[in-house]
Amino acid sequence: MSSKPTIIKTEQGLMNQFEDVVTLIQRTRSEVIRTANTALIDLYWQIGDYISQRIATAEWGDGVVPQLADYIARNYPEIKGFSDKNLWRMKQFYETYRDADEKLSSLVREISWTNNLIILSRTKTIEEKAFYLKMCLTERLSSRELDRQINSALYERMMIGEPKLSAVLREIAPNADKVFRDQYVMEFLDGKRYRHENDMKAALIDQMKQFILELGKDFIFIDQEYRLQVGNSDFRIDLLFYHRELQCLVAFELKMEKFKPEHLGQLNFYLEALDRDVKKPKENPSIGVLLCKDKDDEVVEYALSRSLSPTMVAEYRLCLPDKKLLQQKMREICEENKED
Numbered sequence: 350m351s352s353k354p355t356i357i358k359t360e361q362g363l364m365n366q367f368e369d370v371v372t373l374i375q376r377t378r379s380e381v382i383r384t385a386n387t388a389l390i391d392l393y394w395q396i397g398d399y400i401s402q403r404i405a406t407a408e409w410g411d412g413v414v415p416q417l418a419d420y421i422a423r424n425y426p427e428i429k430g431f432s433d434k435n436l437w438r439m440k441q442f443y444e445t446y447r448d449a450d451e452k453l454s455s456l457v458r459e460i461s462w463t464n465n466l467i468i469l470s471r472t473k474t475i476e477e478k479a480f481y482l483k484m485c486l487t488e489r490l491s492s493r494e495l496d497r498q499i500n501s502a503l504y505e506r507m508m509i510g511e512p513k514l515s516a517v518l519r520e521i522a523p524n525a526d527k528v529f530r531d532q533y534v535m536e537f538l539d540g541k542r543y544r545h546e547n548d549m550k551a552a553l554i555d556q557m558k559q560f561i562l563e564l565g566k567d568f569i570f571i572d573q574e575y576r577l578q579v580g581n582s583d584f585r586i587d588l589l590f591y592h593r594e595l596q597c598l599v600a601f602e603l604k605m606e607k608f609k610p611e612h613l614g615q616l617n618f619y620l621e622a623l624d625r626d627v628k629k630p631k632e633n634p635s636i637g638v639l640l641c642k643d644k645d646d647e648v649v650e651y652a653l654s655r656s657l658s659p660t661m662v663a664e665y666r667l668c669l670p671d672k673k674l675l676q677q678k679m680r681e682i683c684e685e686n687k688e689d
Contacts, residue, residue, distance in 0.1 A: 383459075390458045390465070397443025400436060414440075442469060449475060456482040463492045471499050480504045488566040497562065501534045505675035509682065513649045518659035521634055522595050525661070533563055533640060533665045541667065546603045550574075550587055567593040575600075577622045586619050597633040598623050601640055608644035608662055610652040617658040640665050 400417075403409035418433040442465065446454050453475075457465055460482065468481045481504065485495060510531030518525050537559040543549040553560050554573055561568050568590045575589040588601040600619050604612055616637040623635040637660040649662045 386461060387458045389462060393439045393462065394443055394458075396436065397439035397441070398447070400440045401443055401447075404440070438466060438469070445469060445475075445478070449479075453479055453482065456486060460485040461492070464490065464495050467492060467495055467499070471496075472504075477504050480507070494562055500669055501536065501563070502670050502672040502675050505672065505679055506530065506532055506534075506670065509675060509678055512661055512663065513644075513646065513653060514661045515653045515656040515659060517657060518636060518661060521659055522597075522636065524594070525636075528565060528567070528592065528595060529638065529661055529663065531663055532670075533663055534669060535560065535563060535665055535667055536669045538667055543605060546587070546605050549603055549605065553588070564590070567595075568599065569593065571598075577619065577626070579622050579626075584619065584622065586623075592636075595633060595636070596631075598628060598635040600635060600637045602637070604639060604641040606642055608639065608641040608649060608652075608664075610648065612639050612641070613652055613656060613658075613660060613662075616660055617656070620658050620660070634659055636660070638663060 400409070400414060403413070404411070414436050415433040418431060418436055421428055421431045442457075446457055456479070464485050468478050468485075472478045472481060481495065481499065484490060484498065484503075488494075490498065507530065512526050512529045512531050514525055514529070522528070535553070535556075537556045538549075538552050541552070543552070550573055557570055561570065569592075571589040571591055573588055575586040577584040577586065586600045587603050590599045590601065591597070592599050600616065600623065602612070602616050602619070616639055620635045620637045628635055637658060639660065639662045641662065641664050644662055644664050653660065653662065
């Protein structure tokens with residue numbers, strides 16, 4: 350006798366099986382989109398190569414590209430997206446990356462054409478392009494998010510401002526200098542001046558999606574005013590996050606004043622309480638970030654040099670930085686390094 354099919358007795362069991370099917374559909378759709386995007390970028394690369402070679406050998410003059418666009422539009426109206434402007438972009442795209450290493454040229458095939466065009470038109474050096482290409486891939490930036498990161502001069506800020514980390518933090522998290530930043534830009538708060546830290550915290554909560562974009566997408570928000578009970582006393586951490594890559598809790602303390610060494614004492618206390626009472630056994634030691642309105646780097650260095658906790662000090666800005674000034678500072682640093 351043939352066995353009867355198993356009958357699902359509960360509605361929840363049936364829903365779980367339905368979700369299995371949906372997962373298969375979503376996974377395949379994502380793979381199809383990814384494959385299609387790679388094929389599309391490959392096509393644009395080949396077209397760019399073809400046009401570049403024809404123009405380089407003087408086989409084509411500049412006027413041929415508009416003729417090509419017109420030919421495609423008239424004879425193949427179903428083929429969209431190949432105006433003369435776009436064809437020139439394909440040529441520029443190919444010529445920009447043709448001499449790049451294989452790893453970089455493969456990155457351009459893994460992000461959208463829209464993001465490629467933003468990076469192509471809004472960045473100058475190949476190093477800057479590589480920085481945003483990698484960020485698009487690792488943080489899965491939308492075109493709007495990528496545009497914001499370039500507006501905030503993230504590349505220049507990362508290159509110029511080395512994060513101020515304690516020795517303990519460098520030891521337990523060797524990649525911390527790639528996770529944390531010396532300066533955080535929060536222009537999404539509309540440049541308002543906040544009289545109280547609680548007002549600023551409330552504004553950050555309202556704009557949490559934008560705040561996490563600035564922090565990095567591996568940060569997961571846990572709570573504001575996170576309650577810690579030590580003995581018979583209650584304490585509150587301004588903002589508590591979890592970082593997926595570092596696998597640890599990250600406590601942010603806001604200070605609407607210039608950094609003072611005594612600020613670290615409070616943060617160290619919070620980290621001790623987190624590690625004793627909140628951290629799970631498999632998680633790494635908690636990290637603390639002091640986010641101040643301003644800081645004297647030499648004072649910060651002295652304060653962190655004796656810190657026995659994984660802490661760092663950063664400053665915040667409520668308006669977009671002057672990108673030209675940052676680029677000038679980068680050039681000065683490069684010149685100084687050459688002289689050394």
